[in-house]
Amino acid sequence: MSKRIKCTLSYDGTHFFGYQIQPGKRTVQGELERALQQIHKGEAIRVTASGRTDAGVHAYGQVIHFDTPLSLSPDQWKKALNALLPDDIVIKDAQEAAPSFHARFSAKAKEYRYKVRIAQERDVFLRNYCYYFPHPLDMEAMRRALRLIEGTHDFTSFCSAKTNVDDRVRTIYTADMAVRDDLLEFRFIGNGFLYNMVRIIVGTILEVGQGKRSVDSISSALAAKDRRLAGKTAPPQGLYLWKVYYDN
Numbered sequence: 001m002s003k004r005i006k007c008t009l010s011y012d013g014t015h016f017f018g019y020q021i022q023p024g025k026r027t028v029q030g031e032l033e034r035a036l037q038q039i040h041k042g043e044a045i046r047v048t049a050s051g052r053t054d055a056g057v058h059a060y061g062q063v064i065h066f067d068t069p070l071s072l073s074p075d076q077w078k079k080a081l082n083a084l085l086p087d088d089i090v091i092k093d094a095q096e097a098a099p100s101f102h103a104r105f106s107a108k109a110k111e112y113r114y115k116v117r118i119a120q121e122r123d124v125f126l127r128n129y130c131y132y133f134p135h136p137l138d139m140e141a142m143r144r145a146l147r148l149i150e151g152t153h154d155f156t157s158f159c160s161a162k163t164n165v166d167d168r169v170r171t172i173y174t175a176d177m178a179v180r181d182d183l184l185e186f187r188f189i190g191n192g193f194l195y196n197m198v199r200i201i202v203g204t205i206l207e208v209g210q211g212k213r214s215v216d217s218i219s220s221a222l223a224a225k226d227r228r229l230a231g232k233t234a235p236p237q238g239l240y241l242w243k244v245y246y247d248n
Contacts, residue, residue, distance in 0.1 A: 002067045005077055006097035012088040013058045014128040014237070020052045028053070028062075028089060035084035036066060050103045050110065050244040054196075056236030058129070060113075061092075061243040065103040109173065109245040111189045112198045115238045116206070119182035130183070131202075131238035137209035139179060145208040146186075148218040149175040149201060156225035158201050159194035160233070168194055168225075175201075187242075196233050204231030 017025040021033065029047055036045040050063045072080065077094040085091070100106075117123060117130040118137065126132075152171040159168060174189040186202055204221070207213045213231065221229040
């Protein structure tokens, strides 16, 4: 009788071509399924995640599930997987889940964070983990702009033109930011996110901070449903899938 196992994991996205498996390319899903195939003595095991991340994007709290005929304890799953996974992926938690649990469809909300280094000089050790942005910023204007992102909106203006879903209405429960020393960290919690949505929001808010666009332009862009009215897409290395929220 098969069991469903739920795992929470972190990964450094720097050297991955994203989460989703791609022929001939190194991906997070590919590494996970390779480790599971070893544990299952050659049997292919498919992994399902809460969502994909792009090349260069990191995860602090990605969630996956898989079905297995093996009878290992949660601690044994954690140890076995971590022994076989590369250094840039780590299983933080493993537990047996209900058969009805689904890493993607059971999720109620997700939290993303985006890190920006605002110092005048580059930090060579942070170049893969923050967006280097050494320009003066009006923090109060940015906070006002972020408040306009909160709520239920059609986010067509804030997603990639490659987005292939028709329903682009999402609810953002929290859109805020914090500054500590030379690090600016954005935080977004919502019931779902479109392709490149967080990175486009961040790029647009930074333009507000520079005075390149007004706070009110956020509302205008949302209403227009036109990608051309939002700002640039911020680069991938500052983005983290921070947490996935389920019923509890």
